[in-house]
Every structure is written in structure tokens, then in C-alpha cells.
Amino acid sequence: MSPEDHPKTDFAAYVAKQALAESHPYALDDDARIAVVGGGPTGSFFSIFALKLAKMLDKKLNITIYDPKNFTKDGPAGCNKCAGIISELLVQTLAVEGINLPDSVVWKGINSYQLHTTKGSVSIATPSFENTIAAVYRGGGPKGIIGEHKESFDDFLMGQAIKEGAEHVPRKIQRIEYENGKPVLFSQGGEIEQADLVVGAVGVNSGKSGIFPDMGFGYEEPQTVKAAITEISFDEEIITEHFGNSVHLFLLPIKNLKFAAMIPKVTYLTLCILGHDLNADTVRDFLAYPVVKEVLPKSVGYKLNCRCLPKMNIRAPKVPFTDRVVMCGDAGSTRLFKDGLGAAYIMGKAAANTAVLHGVSKQDFQEHYYPVYKNIIVDNQFGNYLYFLADLYKNYGLLTRWMLQIVREEQSDPEDPKRLSSVLWNMFTGNERFKNIFATAVSLPVRFDLWKAFARTLVIRR
Ligand SMILES: Cc1cc2nc3c(=O)[nH]c(=O)nc-3n(C[C@H](O)[C@H](O)[C@H](O)COP(=O)(O)OP(=O)(O)OC[C@H]3O[C@@H](n4cnc5c(N)ncnc54)[C@H](O)[C@@H]3O)c2cc1C
Structure with a gap:
């Protein structure tokens, strides 16, 4: 999330409505x-x-959260399949909201990232404090290593909701129907409750359940692509010495691959590969790629603890609400290829503000929830342009070389405004809006730096 994204709590509108006794x-x-x-x-x-x-x-x-998952369990049973990068800004914003992530939930050691390409590597330092990133575990951790150095982010948040008064019922909802204008939820064939509001926060990774599309209000599940995640265990000293406090980012000309990141998490490395329609061979092929082999420790073997091919939302549904039903997070609109956790905060809060302060009709969601929902969709269009540019830079050797040259110069000069470095940082790991990154990426100074790199290549060739 970026500083512009803070959902506003409009108490004034609520008070005005109350005063009018509407x-x-x-x-x-x-x-x-x-x-x-x-x-x-x-x-x-x-x-x-x-x-x-x-x-x-x-x-x-009376809020009941239905979810069959137990987030304290290791492996797939407790995991929501994510690399777990969050921004320091989100950590700070949550603290202001009274949600203090303890050190066992959030690992704050990341201070740089190493960018690896076929033309070489470069280290990019955190551009500023607001852009610092941290890492969290989404469940009980990779299979076989429960409880080591970490607690689950999802379990922690669920615990906060329970502290506030919510109840967790470990059930999968299978059907929702309207009765007398109110939604009724069914599980294992039986009716379990009639609600004044249903919040659809089902993500995109629980198979095609069809619960919400079958309600017939026009909601269709988001368009998705398959990503790949694996957790690789190493000794703690190897992680510290070899990967340090850096996220390792790979921009490589591999078909269907947008980018990949290795995130060190004390005794494990999370490898996350994003792209289009990745498959079971993607991880093996990626780990065998020469640039990647150079980054992995050569003297020690490693073990893949867990791997999965989760889905990612790449296009938000057009109709995300109706009377007494609202879809949020990955099941609604989220950021393209990054910051899904920031988007979960923004959209969860926007839906809560609308429901409590304004009401739960289609009209209420249209007026107070949809503007926030649409903001993310519009911003993702800039994200699409940026990922197209990144594809060009990684697929064409000359462009890769120019990008590295500019970033190296920026990083070696403490006075340099580091424009291209911050574009790269914010695109892949940061919290800045795509629109703002795009403005920097196509700004005159960045284009001038590229022309300089181009001219230098010509001179060297002559
Ligand atoms: C490969 C990959 C890497 C990612 N890396 C990052 C990252 O580094 N940083 C980041 O910020 N984001 C990342 N994301 C995105 C992030 O994981 C999601 O945006 C985030 O999990 C969305 O939260 P959610 O609550 O909307 O959905 P989810 O986290 O998917 O949660 C949905 C929940 O609904 C439950 N559920 C589903 N159906 C039912 C039902 N019928 N009844 C009851 N419960 C049900 C599920 O059990 C699940 O617990 C990544 C995603 C992927 C795929």
C-alpha cells in the first residue's frame, strides 16, 4: 500500500445521517x-x-468467520500460499491501528535486494525508510518445521479479530441462498445461519466452489494465473552468510516468467516465481538456470520442503457486491503481482467502513466501497505497462545491460536521486502505486540516462 491508499473513516457522514434520523x-x-x-x-x-x-x-x-484452515499447522493445511513480503509502511500503519505485529510474526532484517540478470548482478539498497520491506509466514511454515523462529501472520490476524469479539467456526461454506431478502449460509448440506451481511473473502485458491457466482447477482470469479512457490531449507549460517539481509530478485529471459524472488527467512528460503501458466517443472528448470545456480551455495546440498502452484488474481470481477453481500481481497480487486496483503488491509477496511457507517445495500457499496475497489483496478493498468517494459528489459540483452549500468552508477553515487533503482525496488517489492512508479519510469531524467547508456554503447562499439 502507498501513503495515498489509507482508507478514510467517514464519521462525519455517519453523524450527519444519524442527525437527520434517516x-x-x-x-x-x-x-x-x-x-x-x-x-x-x-x-x-x-x-x-x-x-x-x-x-x-x-x-x-455478531461476526462469525468461517474458514476450515488451521493456520498453526505446517505445510498446506495451514498455509495461504504467498511469499510473505510486506512493506514497513503497512507494519507501521497496522501499529497505528492498534495491530502490533510481534517480532515472531514479522522479520524486519531486509535492507537491500540483489538484482540478478543474464548480464550481471547489482545490489539495490532500500531507497528510504517508508520503502523498507519485511517478511512474514502465512501459516505454520513449510512442512516439517513447525514453530521454528516464527508465528503465522494469518493466525495472528485471526487472533486479533477474535480478541475484538469475532468467532471462528472451522467450516467450509458450500452454498448461499437468499431467503426473505437475507442471505442464508449452508455447510455440509445443512443451513447454518441467516446473516444481515455476507463478506466474501475466499481468495482464489480454494478451487472453483461457485458459491458466489451461483448466487446470481453477476459476480464471476477473478481471472487468474498460476504462480510457483517453494520453500528450501538451509542451515541458519548458510542463509546468513550466503543470502544476507537481501531479497534476491531475478529478471531472466525465461518463457512465461515475469520475475522470481528468493526471500531468506532465517532457516529457509522462500522461492517465489511469478508469470503466466507456470507448471510443475518450473521450479526445477529455474533452479537449473545458470544465473540461478551461481546464486545458490555450491558446497552444500538443499532440500525442497514444500512446493505449490497457487493462483494469483490478475483481473478483478466487474460486479463485486449486491444487497447484503460484498466481495473483498483476492476474491475482489487486489494489486497486480505484489502487495496483496496491503490490498487486503485497504479493501477489508473499506468494506467495514461502508457496512458499519453507511449500510449494506448495493447502493451503499456502490457509493462508498466501489471507488476504493476501482482505484486498484485503474492503478493495475499502469502495472500492466510497467511489466511490459520489464519484459523488454529482461528479454533484450542490450536493454538489460543499460539497465544494469544505470543502476550501478546510481548505487555508487550517494548524491544520485536513484530513479531507476527506485522504479525497480517499488515494482517488485515495494508499496508505491503503479501510477507513481510509471511516472518516474517514463520521466525525462530516466529517458536521458537511457540515451546516455545507449550513446556509451555506440562509442565502445566504434
Ligand atoms: C505466489 C504468490 C506470492 C505472493 N506473494 C505475496 C507477497 O510477497 N506479499 C503480498 O503482500 N502478497 C503476496 N501474494 C498475494 C497474497 O497472498 C494475497 O493477496 C492474500 O493472501 C489475499 O488474502 P485473502 O484473505 O483475500 O485471500 P486468502 O489469503 O487466499 O484467504 C482466503 C481464505 O478463504 C478460505 N476459504 C475459501 N473458500 C472458503 C469457503 N467456501 N468457506 C470457508 N472458507 C473458505 C481459505 O481457506 C482461505 O483461508 C502472493 C500470492 C501468490 C499466489
């Missing part, structure tokens, strides 16, 4: 029931903020 058939009354389907970050953020707001307004809400 009766709104879709307002959440005292003792209203909310069913949150999915207890990942989005479902937990929604619950935390809805309950906090309700308390401030002296209202009681």
Missing part, C-alpha cells in the same frame, strides 16, 4: 449478524475494523 432499511442494527466467508488476511481485517468501529458507535455486531 431510516435506512439496509443499516446494520444493534445485534446484526455478519458472516465472513474466509479467514485469510482480508476476512480478519474486515472483522477487526468492523468490530472496532461498532464499539466506537456503541453498537453490538
Whole structure:
């Protein structure tokens, strides 16, 4: 998330509505029931903020989070399949909201990244404090190493929601139908509750359940691509000595691959490969690629603890809400190829603000939730242009060389504004909006630096 993304809590509108004593058939009354389907970050953020707001307004809400996963379990049973990079800005913003991530949940040691290409490597230091990044575990960790050095981010957030008053029911919701204008939830064939609001925070990785598309209000599951993640265990000293406090980022001319990142996490390395339609061979082929082999320690073997091919949302659904139903997080709109956790916070909070302060009708979501939802969609269009540019830079050797040359010069001069370095940092690991990164990427000084690199190549060739 970027500093511009803070969801605003519009108490003034609420107070004005109360003063006018408007009766709104879709307002959440005292003792209203909310069913949150999915207890990942989005479902937990929604619950935390809805309950906090309700308390401030002296209202009681009954929130039940349905999710069959146990986030304390290691391996796939407790994992929501993610590289776990979060921005320091999100860590600080959550602290201001009263959600303090303990050191066992967030690892704050990352101070640079190493960019690896076929034309060489370069180290890029954190551009500024706001752009610092950290790493979290999404579940109990890779298979076979439960409890070492870490706690689960998803479990921690769910715990915060429960502290605020939510209840977690470990069930998978299988069907939702309207009865007398209100949604009714079904699990294992039986009816379990009628709710005043259903929050769809189901992500994109639980198979095609069809629950929300089958409700018939026009929602279709987001368009997705397959990514690849693997966790590789090493001794702690090897991780410290070999990978240090850097995320290792790979921009390589491999078909279907956008970029890959290795994130050191004390005794493990998370390797995350993003692109289009990756398959079971992707990890093996990637680890055998010469540039990658150079980065891995040569003297010691390694073991792949876990691997999976999770889906990523690359296009948000057009109809994300109706009366008494709202879709959030990965099941709605999220950032393209980065910062899904920041987007979960923004969208979870925006949905909570709308529901508690304004109401749960289609019109309420259209007026107060959709502008935030649309913002991310528009910003992702700039993201698409940027990833297209990145593809050019990694696929054409001359461009790769120029990019490295400029970044090396920027990094060696403490006075340099480091424009291209910050473009690269923010695109792959940072929290800046794509629109702002795009503006820097196509700015005159960056184009001038490229022309300089081009002219230098010509001179050297002559
Ligand atoms: C390869 C990869 C790497 C990523 N790396 C990063 C990263 O480094 N940083 C970052 O910020 N983001 C990253 N993301 C994105 C991030 O993982 C998501 O944006 C984030 O998890 C979205 O949270 P969510 O709560 O919306 O969905 P999820 O985390 O997917 O949670 C959905 C929950 O809903 C539950 N559920 C599903 N169906 C039902 C049902 N019928 N009934 C009950 N419960 C149900 C599931 O069990 C699950 O717990 C990455 C994603 C991928 C695929």
C-alpha cells in the first residue's frame, strides 16, 4: 500500500445521517449478524475494523468467520500460499491501528535486494525508510518445521479479530441462498445461519466452489494465473552468510516468467516465481538456470520442503457486491503481482467502513466501497505497462545491460536521486502505486540516462 491508499473513516457522514434520523432499511442494527466467508488476511481485517468501529458507535455486531484452515499447522493445511513480503509502511500503519505485529510474526532484517540478470548482478539498497520491506509466514511454515523462529501472520490476524469479539467456526461454506431478502449460509448440506451481511473473502485458491457466482447477482470469479512457490531449507549460517539481509530478485529471459524472488527467512528460503501458466517443472528448470545456480551455495546440498502452484488474481470481477453481500481481497480487486496483503488491509477496511457507517445495500457499496475497489483496478493498468517494459528489459540483452549500468552508477553515487533503482525496488517489492512508479519510469531524467547508456554503447562499439 502507498501513503495515498489509507482508507478514510467517514464519521462525519455517519453523524450527519444519524442527525437527520434517516431510516435506512439496509443499516446494520444493534445485534446484526455478519458472516465472513474466509479467514485469510482480508476476512480478519474486515472483522477487526468492523468490530472496532461498532464499539466506537456503541453498537453490538455478531461476526462469525468461517474458514476450515488451521493456520498453526505446517505445510498446506495451514498455509495461504504467498511469499510473505510486506512493506514497513503497512507494519507501521497496522501499529497505528492498534495491530502490533510481534517480532515472531514479522522479520524486519531486509535492507537491500540483489538484482540478478543474464548480464550481471547489482545490489539495490532500500531507497528510504517508508520503502523498507519485511517478511512474514502465512501459516505454520513449510512442512516439517513447525514453530521454528516464527508465528503465522494469518493466525495472528485471526487472533486479533477474535480478541475484538469475532468467532471462528472451522467450516467450509458450500452454498448461499437468499431467503426473505437475507442471505442464508449452508455447510455440509445443512443451513447454518441467516446473516444481515455476507463478506466474501475466499481468495482464489480454494478451487472453483461457485458459491458466489451461483448466487446470481453477476459476480464471476477473478481471472487468474498460476504462480510457483517453494520453500528450501538451509542451515541458519548458510542463509546468513550466503543470502544476507537481501531479497534476491531475478529478471531472466525465461518463457512465461515475469520475475522470481528468493526471500531468506532465517532457516529457509522462500522461492517465489511469478508469470503466466507456470507448471510443475518450473521450479526445477529455474533452479537449473545458470544465473540461478551461481546464486545458490555450491558446497552444500538443499532440500525442497514444500512446493505449490497457487493462483494469483490478475483481473478483478466487474460486479463485486449486491444487497447484503460484498466481495473483498483476492476474491475482489487486489494489486497486480505484489502487495496483496496491503490490498487486503485497504479493501477489508473499506468494506467495514461502508457496512458499519453507511449500510449494506448495493447502493451503499456502490457509493462508498466501489471507488476504493476501482482505484486498484485503474492503478493495475499502469502495472500492466510497467511489466511490459520489464519484459523488454529482461528479454533484450542490450536493454538489460543499460539497465544494469544505470543502476550501478546510481548505487555508487550517494548524491544520485536513484530513479531507476527506485522504479525497480517499488515494482517488485515495494508499496508505491503503479501510477507513481510509471511516472518516474517514463520521466525525462530516466529517458536521458537511457540515451546516455545507449550513446556509451555506440562509442565502445566504434
Ligand atoms: C505466489 C504468490 C506470492 C505472493 N506473494 C505475496 C507477497 O510477497 N506479499 C503480498 O503482500 N502478497 C503476496 N501474494 C498475494 C497474497 O497472498 C494475497 O493477496 C492474500 O493472501 C489475499 O488474502 P485473502 O484473505 O483475500 O485471500 P486468502 O489469503 O487466499 O484467504 C482466503 C481464505 O478463504 C478460505 N476459504 C475459501 N473458500 C472458503 C469457503 N467456501 N468457506 C470457508 N472458507 C473458505 C481459505 O481457506 C482461505 O483461508 C502472493 C500470492 C501468490 C499466489
